[in-house]
Amino acid sequence: MPKIVDHNKQKEKLAVATWRVIRRDGLERASLRNIAKEAGLSVGSMRHYFSTQSELLAFSMQLVSDRVCDRLQSFVPSGNLMEDVLHVLCEMLPIDEERSTEMEVWFAFTSKALVDPTLQALSLYVYDDMKGFIAKKVEQLIEQHSAGSRLDVNLETERLFALIDGLAIHAIMHPERLVPEQARAVLIYHLQSIFKL
Amino acid sequence: MPKIVDHNKQKEKLAVATWRVIRRDGLERASLRNIAKEAGLSVGSMRHYFSTQSELLAFSMQLVSDRVCDRLQSFVPSGNLMEDVLHVLCEMLPIDEERSTEMEVWFAFTSKALVDPTLQALSLYVYDDMKGFIAKKVEQLIEQHSAGSRLDVNLETERLFALIDGLAIHAIMHPERLVPEQARAVLIYHLQSIFKL
DNA sequence: AATAAAATAACACAACTGTATTAATAAATC
DNA sequence: GATTTATTAATACAGTTGTGTTATTTTATT
Numbered sequence: 001m002p003k004i005v006d007h008n009k010q011k012e013k014l015a016v017a018t019w020r021v022i023r024r025d026g027l028e029r030a031s032l033r034n035i036a037k038e039a040g041l042s043v044g045s046m047r048h049y050f051s052t053q054s055e056l057l058a059f060s061m062q063l064v065s066d067r068v069c070d071r072l073q074s075f076v077p078s079g080n081l082m083e084d085v086l087h088v089l090c091e092m093l094p095i096d097e098e099r100s101t102e103m104e105v106w107f108a109f110t111s112k113a114l115v116d117p118t119l120q121a122l123s124l125y126v127y128d129d130m131k132g133f134i135a136k137k138v139e140q141l142i143e144q145h146s147a148g149s150r151l152d153v154n155l156e157t158e159r160l161f162a163l164i165d166g167l168a169i170h171a172i173m174h175p176e177r178l179v180p181e182q183a184r185a186v187l188i189y190h191l192q193s194i195f196k197l
Numbered sequence: 198m199p200k201i202v203d204h205n206k207q208k209e210k211l212a213v214a215t216w217r218v219i220r221r222d223g224l225e226r227a228s229l230r231n232i233a234k235e236a237g238l239s240v241g242s243m244r245h246y247f248s249t250q251s252e253l254l255a256f257s258m259q260l261v262s263d264r265v266c267d268r269l270q271s272f273v274p275s276g277n278l279m280e281d282v283l284h285v286l287c288e289m290l291p292i293d294e295e296r297s298t299e300m301e302v303w304f305a306f307t308s309k310a311l312v313d314p315t316l317q318a319l320s321l322y323v324y325d326d327m328k329g330f331i332a333k334k335v336e337q338l339i340e341q342h343s344a345g346s347r348l349d350v351n352l353e354t355e356r357l358f359a360l361i362d363g364l365a366i367h368a369i370m371h372p373e374r375l376v377p378e379q380a381r382a383v384l385i386y387h388l389q390s391i392f393k394l
Numbered sequence: 395a396a397t398a399a400a401a402t403a404a405c406a407c408a409a410c411t412g413t414a415t416t417a418a419t420a421a422a423t424c
Numbered sequence: 425g426a427t428t429t430a431t432t433a434a435t436a437c438a439g440t441t442g443t444g445t446t447a448t449t450t451t452a453t454t
Binding site: 024025026027028029104107108110111112113114115116123124127128131152155158159161162163164165166167169170172173174177178182185186189190193194 | 324352382390
Binding site: 239241 | 401
């Protein structure tokens, strides 16, 4: 009877348009009208998929973490633990255009999360998720390299986690000072200094 | 002839009021009217000190880095290099209310800097300044601990710098997961793992 | 006390915001 | 082809925004 469109695809299309607006003009310019124009839709049409702006923004933030998770889950390990760990950790660095977009948008949302409970909750959830993920990798590395038996798993995990986010921020904010290869080099340097002794 | 007020003091008062609004309601709520209300002034009065909103925001961001620099410069070293380095690096972590305020506000401005050339320039300047500062400390530590002769100064500097900013972000965003003492503990752990071998 | 200038306040204006309401369009079934 | 309904578009409205203009208040000098 009606014109049928894939609801979820349309929602993702709007979310990606939201990303573009945020990246180009900033989160405070991500108004319904600007997003609608970017997506080539009318404001009224958008309300069919998101009854409120907060919903759209929350969905757009969620989509970032979903995309990263998807890539992590579809990754097939090579068997070389160090290489594999390096590979998945690089998923969290802005090493190419796709990842840069995601990181910049995530950064903008993270900042807003400080004063927005809904976004705050999502941010916390992702923090726990990523920390658990990194902790697992640290444990595997410690187990493999017998010399690491005296390492503190908790401290090593938070150290590695903070290092990654710090590198990501620096690479995003000042790409002319920290290019992807350098960020990657620091990460390799860090892992080797701990697990290759 | 006129009523004379200390221009700079008044500007700082407005900037600090801006901080409060940003911290409580977010940067997008930092309108002239809201800031004026927070400072107990009229919008017209503000325009006497800042002819535009951008000026006020840029000044408010600058004031954050000024405050941190002031504290760093007024610090008198104890002589114990490791202790002193730890102390100054903790100036960049949200370990108390004053520093938390500054970090949160700085974080908000940093996010906006991605789409605001003026703030971007300030952010870059501070990045270079801090990196130079940290590099100096790393060199001193390497020099003192002879075992560190094989360390790469550049990599160690960016690693430490990223670690600090990463810890700061985590402590700001999720204070219930990373309390100040833990952030400090990670920093100590990092420094000792490199320079106490 | 008079005055000149600095500081403050009040109001106006056009542009933008989120959202609600209403009308028009499109497509899948009968 | 008519009809039903999901989808899209258009308009309206109250609230907020930055900024410009104008008037008022305050105070240090004469």
